[in-house]
Amino acid sequence: MCLNSCSSCVPEGNSSMETSHDEYLQTAEWLLSHTAHRPKVGVICGSGLGALADALKSQDSFSYTDIPHFPQSTVQGHAGRLVFGELGGKACVCMQGRFHMYEGHSLGKVTFPVRVFKLLGVETLIVTNAAGSLANSYKTGDIMIIKDHINVPGLAGLNPLIGPNDEKFGPRFPPMSGAYDKALRRMALDICKSRGYSQFVQEGVYCMVGGPNFETIAEARLLHKLGADAVGMSTAPEVVSASHCGLKVLGLSLITNRVTKDYEDTESVDHGKVLGVSKMRSETLQGLVSELVAQLDINGTTAE
Numbered sequence: 581m582c583l584n585s586c587s588s589c590v591p592e593g594n595s596s597m598e599t600s601h602d603e604y605l606q607t608a609e610w611l612l613s614h615t616a617h618r619p620k621v622g623v624i625c626g627s628g629l630g631a632l633a634d635a636l637k638s639q640d641s642f643s644y645t646d647i648p649h650f651p652q653s654t655v656q657g658h659a660g661r662l663v664f665g666e667l668g669g670k671a672c673v674c675m676q677g678r679f680h681m682y683e684g685h686s687l688g689k690v691t692f693p694v695r696v697f698k699l700l701g702v703e704t705l706i707v708t709n710a711a712g713s714l715a716n717s718y719k720t721g722d723i724m725i726i727k728d729h730i731n732v733p734g735l736a737g738l739n740p741l742i743g744p745n746d747e748k749f750g751p752r753f754p755p756m757s758g759a760y761d762k763a764l765r766r767m768a769l770d771i772c773k774s775r776g777y778s779q780f781v782q783e784g785v786y787c788m789v790g791g792p793n794f795e796t797i798a799e800a801r802l803l804h805k806l807g808a809d810a811v812g813m814s815t816a817p818e819v820v821s822a823s824h825c826g827l828k829v830l831g832l833s834l835i836t837n838r839v840t841k842d843y844e845d846t847e848s849v850d851h852g853k854v855l856g857v858s859k860m861r862s863e864t865l866q867g868l869v870s871e872l873v874a875q876l877d878i879n880g881t882t883a884e
């Protein structure tokens with residue numbers, strides 16, 4: 581077996597190596613030439629949470645089909661639009677629809693927009709997702725501020741950073757212990773408290789699995805024992821890529837369902853239920869994100 585991460589040995593479609601630095605630049609330059617907004621904040625909307633982008637003022641929006649080199653959305657609840665505009669008085673760019681590994685996208689494609697955000701001048705990334713709860717104390721409709729993640733595909737060698745390292749973005753061996761910015765988490769918690777959300781706000785560990793099937797009971801029990809509070813099918817590769825290129829990250833999971841760990845339980849989950857709960861909490865999440873962005877000190881990134 582070759583240990584050199586050369587292009588003929590790295591599993592095809594696994595990493596960002598299929599994209600040249602020029603392609604990221606071309607996409608960023610195309611976007612900057614089509615909008616006057618210069619965003620410092622990027623937002624990725626999870627399943628059913630695209631309404632976050634609708635809150636942006638003075639919008640310039642682009643269908644993913646029109647953006648050079650951009651992947652395409654295939655999942656219901658992910659509109660496939662990149663929206664520029666103002667949120668909380670700050671220029672933002674918002675992905676109304678993200679890319680998942682289970683759609684057949686390589687992790688390089690899944691994380692392509694994150695590197696484009698970096699080249700646009702984004703400094704802070706807010707990632708949202710819909711997730712199922714594993715923690716016994718969580719309820720459907722809770723918002724979980726992500727403290728850390730367990731990247732199951734990553735542990736198995738599916739990582740967007742596999743392949744030759746692009747030093748222009750970041751180092752070969754990036755640390756991940758501070759991937760979810762402490763000051764941003766504190767800010768989010770404080771805002772939740774001041775808005776009276778404390779009863780349905782948690783802070784916990786998100787676990788990414790590949791999907792697209794939901795968990796078996798044995799898998800749910802395993803992930804819970806490993807320390808996961810919630811499980812979903814996204815976010816971790818985006819955060820790995822964001823952290824690699826020096827973006828500060830806030831992650832928010834909306835708990836759309838309870839993941840059963842009990843063989844006697846007859847309740848089951850489907851994507852329709854996930855989208856229903858997302859819609860129900862969408863405005864609350866919108867309020868939290870808008871206020872947080874308004875409070876960002878763009879130069880120093882944390883609270884004013």
Ligand SMILES: O=P(O)(O)O[C@@H]1C[C@H](O)[C@@H](CO)O1
Nearest residue numbers: 626627709710813814851854
């Ligand atoms: O994009 P996210 O992670 O919010 O979407 C979750 C995981 C699956 O894509 C889908 C399952 O309902 O929701």
Ligand SMILES: Nc1nc2[nH]cnc2c(=O)[nH]1
Nearest residue numbers: 710711712811812813854
């Ligand atoms: N893997 C996984 N992803 C989800 N996304 C929303 N709910 C769930 C869930 O229960 N499991």
